[in-house]
Amino acid sequence: MITVSRALNTPDKLAPATLARVRAAIERLRYVPNLTAGSLASNRSRIVAAIVPTIANSIFSDTIDGLAQTLAQHRYQLLLGQTHYRLDEEAALVDAFLGRRVDGMVLTGIAHARGVRSRLQRAGIPVVETWDLTARPIDMVVGFSNRAAGEAAARYLIARGYRSLAYVGGTDDRSMARLTGFREGAAVCCVRDVAAALVPAPSSPSDGAAALAGLLAQHPLRAVFCSNDMLAAGALFECARRHISVPSQMAVMGFADLPIAAGIEPALTSVAVRAKEMGQRAGELLLQRIAGDTSAQRRVDLGFAVIERASA
Amino acid sequence: MITVSRALNTPDKLAPATLARVRAAIERLRYVPNLTAGSLASNRSRIVAAIVPTIANSIFSDTIDGLAQTLAQHRYQLLLGQTHYRLDEEAALVDAFLGRRVDGMVLTGIAHARGVRSRLQRAGIPVVETWDLTARPIDMVVGFSNRAAGEAAARYLIARGYRSLAYVGGTDDRSMARLTGFREGAAVCCVRDVAAALVPAPSSPSDGAAALAGLLAQHPLRAVFCSNDMLAAGALFECARRHISVPSQMAVMGFADLPIAAGIEPALTSVAVRAKEMGQRAGELLLQRIAGDTSAQRRVDLGFAVIERASA
DNA sequence: CAGTACGATGGTAGCGCTAACACTTGATGG
DNA sequence: CCATCAAGTGTTAGCGCTACCATCGTACTG
Numbered sequence: 001m002i003t004v005s006r007a008l009n010t011p012d013k014l015a016p017a018t019l020a021r022v023r024a025a026i027e028r029l030r031y032v033p034n035l036t037a038g039s040l041a042s043n044r045s046r047i048v049a050a051i052v053p054t055i056a057n058s059i060f061s062d063t064i065d066g067l068a069q070t071l072a073q074h075r076y077q078l079l080l081g082q083t084h085y086r087l088d089e090e091a092a093l094v095d096a097f098l099g100r101r102v103d104g105m106v107l108t109g110i111a112h113a114r115g116v117r118s119r120l121q122r123a124g125i126p127v128v129e130t131w132d133l134t135a136r137p138i139d140m141v142v143g144f145s146n147r148a149a150g151e152a153a154a155r156y157l158i159a160r161g162y163r164s165l166a167y168v169g170g171t172d173d174r175s176m177a178r179l180t181g182f183r184e185g186a187a188v189c190c191v192r193d194v195a196a197a198l199v200p201a202p203s204s205p206s207d208g209a210a211a212l213a214g215l216l217a218q219h220p221l222r223a224v225f226c227s228n229d230m231l232a233a234g235a236l237f238e239c240a241r242r243h244i245s246v247p248s249q250m251a252v253m254g255f256a257d258l259p260i261a262a263g264i265e266p267a268l269t270s271v272a273v274r275a276k277e278m279g280q281r282a283g284e285l286l287l288q289r290i291a292g293d294t295s296a297q298r299r300v301d302l303g304f305a306v307i308e309r310a311s312a
Numbered sequence: 313m314i315t316v317s318r319a320l321n322t323p324d325k326l327a328p329a330t331l332a333r334v335r336a337a338i339e340r341l342r343y344v345p346n347l348t349a350g351s352l353a354s355n356r357s358r359i360v361a362a363i364v365p366t367i368a369n370s371i372f373s374d375t376i377d378g379l380a381q382t383l384a385q386h387r388y389q390l391l392l393g394q395t396h397y398r399l400d401e402e403a404a405l406v407d408a409f410l411g412r413r414v415d416g417m418v419l420t421g422i423a424h425a426r427g428v429r430s431r432l433q434r435a436g437i438p439v440v441e442t443w444d445l446t447a448r449p450i451d452m453v454v455g456f457s458n459r460a461a462g463e464a465a466a467r468y469l470i471a472r473g474y475r476s477l478a479y480v481g482g483t484d485d486r487s488m489a490r491l492t493g494f495r496e497g498a499a500v501c502c503v504r505d506v507a508a509a510l511v512p513a514p515s516s517p518s519d520g521a522a523a524l525a526g527l528l529a530q531h532p533l534r535a536v537f538c539s540n541d542m543l544a545a546g547a548l549f550e551c552a553r554r555h556i557s558v559p560s561q562m563a564v565m566g567f568a569d570l571p572i573a574a575g576i577e578p579a580l581t582s583v584a585v586r587a588k589e590m591g592q593r594a595g596e597l598l599l600q601r602i603a604g605d606t607s608a609q610r611r612v613d614l615g616f617a618v619i620e621r622a623s624a
Numbered sequence: 625c626a627g628t629a630c631g632a633t634g635g636t637a638g639c640g641c642t643a644a645c646a647c648t649t650g651a652t653g654g
Numbered sequence: 655c656c657a658t659c660a661a662g663t664g665t666t667a668g669c670g671c672t673a674c675c676a677t678c679g680t681a682c683t684g
Contacts, residue, residue, distance in 0.1 A: 003663065005642060015662060030434065035411040036357060037640035039348045040669050047391075056377050061367040068394055077408065079359075080392045082380055096389065099347040122342065205575030230572070237577040260542070260572075263517030265549040317672060318633090327632060349670035352639050 008033055039101065048286055049079040049097035050106040051090055053172065056202050059228060059256050059275060060108065063130060066279025067106060074287055076103070085172050085201050087113040098123050104286035106279075110134040110141065111173045126289035128282040132174055133301055140289075142281045142300040146174045149271050149304045150181025151188075153225045153253055156269075156306050158189040162223035162251050166195040168211040168235065169227025170203055178255065182225055195219050199231070208234025209241075216242075223251035223312060229258040232268055236311065251312035267309035274302045320345055351413065360598055361391040361409035362418040363402055365484065368514050371540060371568050371587060372420065375442060378591025379418060386599055388415070397484050397513050399425040410435050416598035418591075422446040422453065423485045438601035440594040444486055445613055452601075454593045454612040458486045461583050461616045462493025463500075465537045465565055468581075468618050470501040474535035474563050478507040480523040480547065481539025482515055490567070494537055507531050511543070520546025521553075528554075535563035535624060541570040544580055548623065563624035578622035586614045 006013055007022040025031070039045040048071055052060040068078050079102060081093035091113035097105060098119065104126045110133075117138050120127050127139040132146055150167075157165060167182050169175040175198075183194050195218070197211035208231030215221055226232035232254030236246060244250050246266050254261055257272035281300055288296045318325055319334040337343070351357040360383055364372040380390050391414060393405035403425035409417060410431065416438045422445075429450050432439050439451040444458055462479075469477060479494050481487040487510075495506050507530070509523035520543030527533055538544035544566030548558060556562050558578050566573055569584035593612055600608045 002642075002665085006663090009642085013662080018662080030431075032407075032435070033411050034352075034413060034640055035408075036348060036351045036413050037669090038642070040346075040352050040671085041640075041642040043642095043669075045348060054377065055367055055373040056370060058368060058370050058373070061370070061373050064392075065366065065368050065394065068392070072393075075408075077412070078392050080376075080380070080390050081384075082377065095344075096347075096387075099345050100389070101346060101348050119342075123344070204571035206571065209575060233572065234575050237575055240577040259516035259518065260545065263521060263546050263549055265552040321672085325632080330632080346670055349639090350672070352641085353670075353672040355639075355672095 004031075004033075005038075043101070044290075045101050045103055046075060047077050047079050047100065047102045048104045048106065048283070049081065049093075049100070049102040051081045051083060051093050051097075052108045053083050053085045054202055055080070055082060057228075058258060060131075062275035063108075063279035063282075066276035066281075067283045068279070070280045070283030070287070076287070083108075085170075087111065091116050094120065098125075103290050104128070106130060106282045106286070107138075109173055110137070112138075126286050128285055130278050130282055132177070133299065135299075137298060140285050140296065140298050140300075142278050142285065142302065144273055144302050144304045145181075146177035147181035147184070149255070149273070150178035150183075150225075151185035152181075152304070152306055153178075153255075153271055154182045154185025154191070154194075155189065156308075157223045157225065157251060157253060157312060158186065158191060160251070160312065162312075163191055164220055164222040165191060166197070166215045166219065166221050166224045167227070168197045168199065168208060168215070168224055168231050170201045171198050172201060175227045178227060195221070203228060203231050205230050205234030205237060207231060209238035211235075212238045221250065223253070225253045226255060228256050229254035229261045229268060229270055232270070232311075233260055233264055236264060236266070236268065247310065247312050253312045257307055261307070261309070266311045269309045269312040270307050272305045272307050278302060316343075316345075317350075355413070356602075357413050357415055358387060359389050359391050359412065359414045360416045360418065360595070361393065361405075361412070361414040363393045363395060363405050363409075364420045365395050365397045366514055367392070367394060369540075370570060372443075374587035375420075375591035375594075378588035378593075379595045380591070382592045382595030382599070388599070395420075397482075399423065403428050406432065410437075415602050416440070418442060418594045418598070419450075421485055422449070424450075438598050440597055442590050442594055444489070445611065447611075449610060452594075452597050452608065452610050452612075454590050454597065454614065456585055456614050456616045457493075458489035459493035459496070461567070461585070462490035462495075462537075463497035464493075464616070464618055465490075465567075465583055466494045466497025466503070466506075467501070468620075469535045469537065469563060469565060469624060470498065470503060472563070472624065474624075475503055476532055476534040477503060478509070478527045478531065478533050478536045479539070480509045480511065480520060480527070480536055480543050482513045483510050484513060487539045490539060507533070515540060515543050517542050517546030517549060519543060521550035523547075524550045533562065535565070537565045538567060540568050541566035541573045541580060541582055544582070544623075545572055545576055548576060548578070548580065559622065559624050565624040569619055573619070573621070581621045581624040582619050584617045584619050586616075590614060 083090040107129045129141045132143045199207040212235040254268045254270035257270040261268040261270040367373045395402040419441045441453045444455045511519040524547040566580045566582035569582040573580040573582040
């Protein structure tokens with residue numbers, strides 16, 4: 001009965017009495033509507049897919065959280081996939097999600113396997129890339145410039161008089177972009193030869209400690225910029241173990257401004273990014289486009305901010 | 313054409329030549345199979361839903377990760393929902409996911425809103441509750457006893473000579489169960505009057521530091537058991553700021569054995585639980601039951617282990 | 625060589641819903 | 655008093671697959 005469909009989807013188009021009768025019947029029969037059939041008939045699934053490298057890292061789970069909240073408000077659901085930092089897994093997930101006829105997709109980063117871009121564009125669904133920026137998004141992009149963030153970190157450290165710099169980070173594209181920016185920022189200030197230690201994902205405090213230990217064995221070092229706050233926390237712990245005073249003997253700077261940055265002793269100077277807002281904005285852009293509004297921005301730069309604390 | 317369906321779902325039932333022809337056609341036409349239609353026709357969605365309080369907390373994201381991995385191996389997808397520790401939100405998500413005709417569901421905890429149990433049972437899909445244990449699961453349960461974990465923490469601390477104990481934790485059921493166990497364990501050893509500071513979710517190191525500060529203002533304290541390692545880390549930082557030596561003046565014990573526990577200085581004694589394995593086992597049980605095997609265990613106790621490190 | 629079995633392939637119906645349109649009713653206005 | 659209209663409700667077709675059964679050819683058995 002079409003009336004039941006209307007009672008569930010557009011209750012305001014029914015006479016109150018009819019609506020009440022339908023609702024009573026639904027209750028009595030314990031009727032559970034089949035959204036799969038609805039999706040097939042209407043060609044709208046009310047599902048959005050999100051693909052992240054990993055959710056074990058709280059850096060992305062904040063974005064997922066923001067996205068999920070926005071979607072939930074509009075009765076959309078979230079299908080989640082993890083790539084473990086592998087482009088081929090991302091491509092496989094994209095195909096699987098397109099098969100599900102999701103109404104939109106959120107990707108992490110702007111680098112994708114061959115063919116992903118064209119398949120998404122052919123599917124005709126809105127797509128948001130996140131956690132980076134590009135002039136040529138698949139469809140839309142919400143993020144910040146990793147390169148600029150790295151550069152800002154270098155400038156910050158050099159402005160405070162640190163000259164012997166090092167970078168500790170992951171091997172993914174975004175971390176590498178931050179390293180590039182960090183080196184560029186240093187070069188502008190005539191600081192060359194920035195050492196870098198790359199650690200495999202997912203990165204933990206222990207990795208940060210080990211990376212710092214490795215760097216210290218090779219270079220005289222006054223400041224280290226870590227690609228995320230967990231690595232930076234590990235660097236701080238390593239300094240504590242070696243009785244290296246922070247920041248007077250060693251400056252430590254983190255990235256992402258996770259809750260631990262403000263809590264740790266000494267408090268961690270970090271580059272804050274708006275992870276949760278990224279998810280929210282991505283969700284809003286998708287919903288806007290799903291609703292047929294094509295006026296949405298294609299490129300949203302949420303920026304970043306160096307948060308000065310005690311460690312650098 | 314039914315042959316195409318077979319090429320995609322049961323390729324080994326086709327003659328190799330036919331399979332190759334179909335695959336070539338799929339490639340040429342850029343055909344993207346519609347899994348929604350398949351779900352409707354076959355009454356199997358190849359989707360499993362997971363509901364967690366929050367993924368911002370890495371404690372649950374490890375479980376999700378394990379679940380997602382198991383599901384991905386069998387070409388199942390994961391629909392994710394967050395309750396923000398609210399039972400009514402959980403109930404709403406359960407209804408929405410049942411409407412999607414998911415093939416199975418993973419819940420967090422064993423306390424649910426009225427009607428959730430019966431609606432799930434009537435749906436006839438396999439359900440796994442996690443992160444706790446009960447003799448009367450909705451369907452299956454994979455977890456550990458939070459009460460016993462709390463008790464073990466109390467016994468551990470008391471065995472090391474600490475008598476003035478306090479607990480810092482969240483207000484959710486599982487944290488409260490650990491507190492109950494902690495108090496019971498203390499009582500067995502004739503230690504009564506265990507102070508407790510409850511912090512709202514999601515808990516961060518700052519919350520842990522503030523809670524410890526609050527407790528210290530009221531009680532003489534020798535040991536604190538924190539409901540997760542982030543709170544414990546905050547407690548350690550607070551001790552560092554106050555120049556309270558750990559563990560000689562204050563013992564700190566955490567829960568979950570997150571990566572930070574091993575990395576922090578001093579290294580954190582913690583109660584380890586097998587979060588990722590919980591997700592994997594939950595996924596395996598679901599898939600087993602979806603495949604029609606009804607012999608699966610209804611109750612899997614993954615246990616926990618006190619990991620002794622420097623802080624207590 | 626007929627009878628049987630089995631693997632490979634195809635035809636048809638229908639999963640449960642919604643888009644599109646048709647219809648009914650009562651109100652409005654010239 | 656009837657044309658016009660809007661609000662409320664119903665009818666029909668079909669979304670793209672898969673379950674089920676039918677058919678066909680080939681190989682094997684006695």
